[in-house]
Amino acid sequence: MEQRVSVVTLGVRDLGASRQFYVEGLGWRSAQEHPEVIFFQTGGMVFALYVREKLAEDLGADAASFGRASMALAHNVHSKGEVDALLLRAAAAGAPILKPALEQSWGGCSGYFADPDGFAWEVAWNPTWPLGADGSVTVR
Numbered sequence: 001m002e003q004r005v006s007v008v009t010l011g012v013r014d015l016g017a018s019r020q021f022y023v024e025g026l027g028w029r030s031a032q033e034h035p036e037v038i039f040f041q042t043g044g045m046v047f048a049l050y051v052r053e054k055l056a057e058d059l060g061a062d063a064a065s066f067g068r069a070s071m072a073l074a075h076n077v078h079s080k081g082e083v084d085a086l087l088l089r090a091a092a093a094g095a096p097i098l099k100p101a102l103e104q105s106w107g108g109c110s111g112y113f114a115d116p117d118g119f120a121w122e123v124a125w126n127p128t129w130p131l132g133a134d135g136s137v138t139v140r
Contacts, residue, residue: 006045008073010119011052011066017116018049025093043135052117072112074122076129076137080109086123087111095121 012018019038022028031046032039036054040047056063077083083101090113091097098120101111110124129137 004045007048008045009048009050009055010115010117011055011068012049012117013052014116015049015051021093021095021116022049025095026089043132068119072120072122074124076124076126076131076135078125078131080125083109083111083123083125087113090121090123 010018015036015038019030019033022038022040023030028040030038031041037048037050050058052066053063056066059066075086077086087097087101095113095115098112098114099110101109101123103109104124106126107128108124108126110122112120112122114120126137128140130140131137
């Protein structure tokens with residue numbers, strides 16, 4: 001298996017509310033929209049929002065007991081000031097701020113918000129991980 005992630009899919013309770021948050025609130029543009037799933041092109045990978053029950057069905061899992069693993073998604077930004085700005089935008093779109101922007105021991109700055117389904121998003125500026133023009137990050 002090649003070392004890469006092609007798609008990240010979140011199972012969401014209300015696709016309309018999630019669409020409103022990501023598209024209208026955060027300013028994302030969808031690449032494809034269907035009644036049960038929305039796809040976003042995010043640099044070299046795809047991010048998808050899928051109706052939770054349909055994702056559970058696709059996995060062959062019981063939708064009532066289908067859960068989430070402990071995880072956080074991350075969005076790296078080009079400058080320290082962008083961390084606060086993006087957290088404020090997320091809050092204005094209705095996101096709870098899980099952790100305000102703070103200086104980190106690794107030399108950068110980060111904070112967290114939650115999307116409508118409670119998925120945690122870290123907003124991070126890391127001065128040692130440069131971002132490419134397409135938003136891709138390089139670990140150094």
